[in-house]
Amino acid sequence: MTYETIIPGKFLARPNRFIAHVETAAGLQVCHVKNTGRCRELLVPGATVYLEESANPSRKTKYDLVAVEKGRLLINMDSQAPNRVAEEYLPQLFPGLTSYRRERAWGSSRFDFFIEAAGERWFMEVKGVTLEEDGVALFPDAPTQRGVKHLWELVRCQEEGFRACVLFVIQMEGIRYFTPNRRTHPEFAQALEEAAAQGVRVEAVDCHVTPSSLTPGAPVALRLNG
CATH class of the missing domain: 3.40.1350.60 (Trna Endonuclease; Chain: A, domain 1)
Incomplete structure (x- = not known):
């Protein structure tokens, strides 16, 4: 399976299980997290994450958080x-x-x-x-x-x-x-x-x-x- 437009960013915070704050080259993004699990060992401040841009312009969040770097590993965290x-x-x-x-x-x-x-x-x-x-x-x-x-x-x-x-x-x-x-x-x-x-x-x-x-x-x- 493939994703379309992907951009990197730096994870900052997860105020609730559905939302993450990510710093990108274009500025701060409020993203949808495609995994409602705890993921505490993955979503740590400063971690490099990857965001997919939504094709739906009417969505409240422009990006989905789909992957994260953990040391040498690149981990997909899209629950779908x-x-x-x-x-x-x-x-x-x-x-x-x-x-x-x-x-x-x-x-x-x-x-x-x-x-x-x-x-x-x-x-x-x-x-x-x-x-x-x-x-x-x-x-x-x-x-x-x-x-x-x-x-x-x-x-x-x-x-x-x-x-x-x-x-x-x-x-x-x-x-x-x-x-x-x-x-x-x-x-x-x-x-x-x-x-x-x-x-x-x-x-x-x-x-x-x-x-x-x-x-x-x-x-x-x-x-x-x-």
Whole structure:
């Protein structure tokens, strides 16, 4: 996936989860943050960030904040991007892919993809990952009861004869492995481990990131056990 007009800037402040103040060559910009997560380790004063100019002239904010530099890493933090990356990655993830649909409801959940491949029917949930510590990618960066619910719904899908998968799209590259963030949300980590033990397929893929693009990279090793 690609972005259109991108400009760099210096992050100054985030007065609320939707808005950031960024200094650019054209002056101070009030930007929309395309990620409602905490992102405290990313959005630190002075960090270099990248903004996409909106094509909608009637918007209150002219720019969206889509990426940030963290040391040697360039991290995409657009929460809408992982599903688009996952869509590009589907043929590699599911050999024999014949069709897929986005946003398919099942039970009390709405999963990101319903996939038909090699005679099997799959429900897949996608999770974007922006938290990195010492070369390790972690999810979530804040407690997510919705994420726990999705995992147990995927287990129930399998009980009804479907296959189930959760894909962690790591919005950076150069990661050693992925692991659930037990420190932040032990319930999610336990649910992920138990779902995998019950047959839910767990996958992680990193991304090649530039200020103006995000594309699927290579599979990332998993460490699900505590």
